[in-house]
Amino acid sequence: MTFSIHGLAVARGIAIGRAVLVASSRVDVAHYFIEASQIEAELQRITSARQAVMQEVQRLHQSVPKDAPPELAALLEVHMMMLQDELLADGVKHWVTDRLYNAEWALTSQLEVVTRQFDEMEDAYLRERKGDLEQVVERLLRHMKGLPTTLPQPTPRKTSSWQQDQLLDDSHDVPLVLIAHDLSPADMLQFKQSVFTGFVTDVGGKTSHTAIVARSLDIPAVVGARNASQLVRQDDWVIIDGDAGVIIVSPSPIILEEYSFKQRQAQLERERLARLKNTPAVTMDGQKIELLANIELPEDTTQALAMGAVGVGLFRSEFLFMGREGQLPDEEEQFQAYKRAVEGMKGLPVTIRTVDVGADKPLDRTTKDEAHLNPALGLRAIRWSLADPSMFLSQLRAILRAAMHGKVNLLIPMLAHAREIHQTFQLLAQAQQQLDRRGVAYGPLRVGAMIEVPAAALSLPLFLKHFDFLSVGTNDLIQYTLAIDRADEQVAHLYDPLHPAVLHLLANTIAQGAAAGKEVSLCGEMAGDPAYTRLLLGLGLRHFSMHPTQLLRVKQEVLRADTSRLAAWAQGVLNADDPSAALLS
Ligand code: PEP
Ligand code: MG
16 A cells, blocks of 8 residues: 655655665664675575574573573573574575675564564564564674674563565565665765665654765655654665655555656756756856865765866765774875875865764764763764874874875864864874974865854854864754754754854854955855755855755856845845745745
8 A cells, every 4th residue: 555754855856666674773783785606605604693693592591590480491492493493594595695685684684574574463472572583683693793692681481483474586676775764874875885776764854964975875865754664664665755755655556657757857857957067156247156065985076076066175084984893094094085085186175174973973883872961062073083182193194195185175173162273273283293203295284164063153253363264064053053953853843044043153154254354165964955055145155065966956056146136135034034934035
């Protein structure tokens, strides 16, 4: 039966494909596709893990004390039975052989299939066995990761065994869409090279970092879809409408036809926009506008150039630091990455932002920072860098060295205090001295500050005195001004770029920057949303940095704009009680 689920639209377009569910697991699981030649080895990894876990459970079973509650031995027997069950093994084999999933992903996918069958069972006892199965799979995953496996908690037991349906056999040529409860930014990045034609997650806000990476992939995505990962089943046909933020599950032929038509229209629109690639971004009244790219990896420079970006306005360097299980990249590795980005831009400037981890960008694939009460207000971005000077110094040295190979700007995130500014410049001077002592060459840097904490936006003279340029990070500026967690879909309706408080901070930053003769750019998601282009131009913004995928749409708005007329209108929007209504006037 056809049904729809509503979420937040984060990346435009229509995707139609079969659902691939990425099950959430308590163990951090990597998801990637293997080569056909690796199938045997991957299956062998699962067999070895099963054998090892089996031996371990048998050992535990034998060592259960005579006076222990009888449930404990019985529980371990259930686990042994599940480990030996050929149906579980066959299902896992299907995911590896037919879909080319890596072993861990195959295990969690099969777990998802089977647990849903448990959920539907009439018999309460059988339904409860789901927890046992989850523990067994978790033991296998932990074993494969080399983690200690934990003793399961006993649960009340009756009798019986469990069953599963045969899986649909399928070829791997159909388009696939990914449905997950949550995906970390690092997970998303991993899927960058993958075959998925669309993404859906249950959680996340419009400017959560997962949504930002999804947007950079330029494929339709919906986040904050609440319980999509519960409602959609493996292999369901799904339409993702990334414009409306809607997911349609098991569409009827008529709906399918309508969306296929929309998909073709969107493709035609892309082809039309592509013609603007080499057109200079100049407004009707002759104002030159700089349209720059936001990138996550050095390889993204190819796309940036392909879309006609005139430089990189934000290289989020933290993506080099993620998913490395604590092994941070050293100076040399970072230098090579920055140099690749600089060379990739072929002489155009590259703004490298120092590492901004924390909040919804954890270093590893765990989905949320649960150790801290308010991670967005915690040790994040420059605070993290200043807390570990030797790590920060190696990043600064790497960036300084990369500046030998092209125009490089250094950008510092999340600054709020004069003390942080001074410490940053002291460490920059120290990094230069260290390179001098080593006799290593480095290039000149322009140094900029991100304005993304209201405290910074309210103490601009301090920032304008010390920095060569400012870059407004509206994603965080909105979050911190309105006290709305940008990654929390439950308050997403309150996350408002047009709130008068936000607009005043933004307008004031642009105006004070212009008065001081310093460049102000905007690199938050607002810069890449064509709905705001005219307003930002009217407020005096001349430097926009966005995902390359947004660039041509924004350029189209720039080409149609007349800033001499927009300025007065923008002041009206700024002072309106309801700026979103005034924006449409
Ligand atoms: C911002 O906050 O607007 C920004 C560009 O930085 P990030 O999204 O990486 O926090
Ligand atoms: Mg930010």
